[in-house]
Structure formats: structure tokens, C-alpha cells
Amino acid sequence: MGEDRLGELLRGLPAERAPADFTGRVLARLDARPGAGSTRLRRRLALGLLAAGVLAAALLLWTGREAARRSELRAELDSLRRETQALERALARPRERLVYLGEDERADYVMDLGQVEAAGGVLPVPLTAGSQGGVL
């Protein structure tokens, strides 16, 4: 019943009537077709250009951001390189050679063998099983 009623209601919708000059307007557009066509073409061309512009702007923006990011990364790489070089230089330096001599209430006493050597002094010989110790 609902189905029949629905069809009945749909068919009860009034029909539209075209305006009296409808046919005349269609025929007038028939004569104006080339102009209308070129208008549509121009509109499409403008839309195409707009889309191309938006794409170009997006590309420029992306390129700019990429360049900034690359420059940031390069700066970071340079900083890491500098740090590595500093560490390598530090590792290449001879280690300090200090001999602990003893202490009293005021301080610890050590002998810096590097300074002894630099001053042309004699260096102590390490005590081994075959030696009695001494200086060179």
C-alpha cells in the first residue's frame, strides 16, 4: 500500500511549463554557439593557468623548504666534523706521564716525566724482574 501511495504522490507532482520564449532562446544560443564555446575555452584556459600557478607556487615553497633543511643538515654535519677532528687531535696528543711520589698533610706529590724529558733530565727506568731500578 505504501509503495502504491508513494508512486501516486510522485506522479501527483505538477509538471513544469517552459517560458513562452524558450524555443526562441534555444535558437538564439544556436547562433551564438561559437562565442559560447570560446568563452568556455577561455574559462578552461584560465582555470588551467590558475592550477599551473598553484602547482608552481607549491613547488617553489617545497624547494625553498628543502634548501633550508639541506643547509641545516650541512651545518650540523660541519659541526660534527669539527668535533671529530678535535677528538682525533686530543687522542693524538701523548698522554701525561705522572709518577706518584707520595703525600703529606698538605699535598700529593707527583713527578711529571714529560716535563723532566722536556727539560733534558733523565728518566727513571721501570722496575722489572731483571733490573734493580735506577735512572737512565
Add this chain to the structure above:
Amino acid sequence: MDAASDAELMVGIQAGDRAAFGALVARHQDGVLTYLARLTGERARAEDLAQDTFLRVWRQAGAGYQERGRLRAYLLKVATRLALTELRREARRRWLARLWLGNGDGHAAVGPPEDGGEVQRAIRAGLQGLPARLRAPLLLVELEGLSCGEAGVALGVRVGTVKSRIHRARAALAQALGPLLER
């Protein structure tokens, strides 16, 4: 010319006869306009689309029209294709407006004509509440009297799809109209 059959008018149009074209427009303008007004829900847009429909028939010189087929079905096919393209374009515009402007649908909604009684207004609103892909087959078959095969050709879908869409459209419309169907 008024006494000529549709087939004779189409032969004249294919030969470039403007008088035949004028007679064809005059004969079918109300039917095409009525269908498009129900499909789009806007009288002004329906008029533009109806003009486009007839102009396309002239430009294509009836290409796609077969003498054994009904001219009305052919006209409704052209009208449907144009209207659905226009409605899709409109939906895209509204989507873009929402995306860029973030305000509602970016479109001054134009409802169906407000003449007629409460029942007609409710039916028009119910029809416009349906998606166009459901509304078109319902109108073509239920109101325009096309067969499901002809509606399938007009919509570019299979007969089974037409039937399924009509079924879904009727169910949705029945739900929307609710109490009106009980009166």
C-alpha cells in the same frame, strides 16, 4: 511541421533543418524541463540544462539516436548526462569551498520551488534528499515512464543496477515521507 513525427523531425535535424529543430524543442521542452527541475531541484538551472540538452542534440545531429528507440528516451539520456555532470561539478565546488573557506557548504542553497501544498513540498524535499545517483533512476522509471533498460542506457549502468537503485530510492523516500504515506 507540427504534424511531423519525432523520427521525421530527427531526420530534418540531421539534415541541418532549423525549423525541424525548433519544432522538436517546442514539442519536448516542457517534458525535458519538468524532468530536469525534479532532478536538480532548481528551476533556473533546469532551464539552462534543458537548453543545453537541445543544443547538444542539434550539435551532435542526433548521433546516438536510433529510429527504433523513442526520441523521449534519447532526450532524457542527454539531459541526465548533462545534469549529473553539472551536479557532480557543483558537489566538487561545494567540497572545495568547504576545504578552502571552511564555511558550511559555500553555496547559497536554492531549494525547490515553494509553490504547491505541504504534500508536494514534502515530496520535493524528499526527492532532493536522495543522492542524485538514486534520484535519477527513480524519476526516469517512475515518472518519465522509461523502461529499466532505457534508464540503464541513460545512466550508463546495467539494468540490475537501475532496479537496485530504484528500490533503495523508494525505501529512503518512504522513510523520509513517513506519515504522508499513511494518509
